Amino acid sequence: MPDKDHKMTQRPLSPHLQIYRPMLSMTMSIVHRITGVGLVLGVVGLVWWLSAASTSDAYFALVQGFFYGWFGRLVLFGMSWALIHHMLGGLRHFVWDTGHGFALNKVEWLVRANIIGSIVLTVLLWVVAYGVRG
Amino acid sequence: MSMKTELGKVRGLGAAHDGTGHFWMQRVTAISNVPLVLYLVYFIVAHVSANRAAVVASIKNPFCAIALSLALLSICWHMKLGLQMVIEDYVHGHASKMAALLLNVFFAFGLCAVGVFAILKISFGA
Numbered sequence: 001m002p003d004k005d006h007k008m009t010q011r012p013l014s015p016h017l018q019i020y021r022p023m024l025s026m027t028m029s030i031v032h033r034i035t036g037v038g039l040v041l042g043v044v045g046l047v048w049w050l051s052a053a054s055t056s057d058a059y060f061a062l063v064q065g066f067f068y069g070w071f072g073r074l075v076l077f078g079m080s081w082a083l084i085h086h087m088l089g090g091l092r093h094f095v096w097d098t099g100h101g102f103a104l105n106k107v108e109w110l111v112r113a114n115i116i117g118s119i120v121l122t123v124l125l126w127v128v129a130y131g132v133r134g
Numbered sequence: 135m136s137m138k139t140e141l142g143k144v145r146g147l148g149a150a151h152d153g154t155g156h157f158w159m160q161r162v163t164a165i166s167n168v169p170l171v172l173y174l175v176y177f178i179v180a181h182v183s184a185n186r187a188a189v190v191a192s193i194k195n196p197f198c199a200i201a202l203s204l205a206l207l208s209i210c211w212h213m214k215l216g217l218q219m220v221i222e223d224y225v226h227g228h229a230s231k232m233a234a235l236l237l238n239v240f241f242a243f244g245l246c247a248v249g250v251f252a253i254l255k256i257s258f259g260a
Contacts, residue, residue: 033216033220036213036216036220037216037217037220039213040213040217043209043210043213043245044245046174046178046206046249047206047245047248047249047252050202050249050252050253051248051249051252052186053186053189053190053193053252053256054251054252054253054255054256054259056186057185057186057187060185060186060189061185061186064184064185064186068182068183080175083171083175087167087168087171090164090167090168091168093164094161094164094165097161125175125179128179129179129182132179132180132182132183133182133183
């Protein structure tokens, strides 16, 4: 840090993130964090739903109705994708925790599997959910 | 009075002065989240168009109540650790950072308590 009595020492600075060409792996890193923070909303919704179930028929019908409507369904769709993406990202980190999968081609493969897997599994989940609804 | 030297007290604790405890519990809760959240997703999908009586009947099953309570605990603990890291990275003022970290703990365990209470109320209640 420079102070008023001294000139800034001219040390080499590490380049900021923004000068690098955006890589899929670094995008996935921030998406993992964003989905994690977004899922807080999902936990709040879950606790709201459970509390309603413990309160009364009328209140549960209101909350169930909210999640059944188009807006609630949109929120749930987003949450389900965020959850699956975050969980697959977590599994990816488990692989890295063992010290494997750090070769660049492996990293690329893992992040692609994460994106494609999250989309496919989210669609599958909703097909099943619509099947359950009948 | 600790007999450790000044260096010995801080060695291995890193910049956050917290050692590897945060990292370790994040992985522990991540592992427990996998089966518990899968069960939670199954539970939600199974009740997409259920009325209250059906949900109550399911939660009256002890296995279901225990699994859902553990899921909430594991999720909220993991959420607390994750949000803590986000706060530590992006909130820079000392006072505001401390306030945010404190609120984060209250929020995570408060939310968990409300959810677990709802499950227990259904489980033990009428």
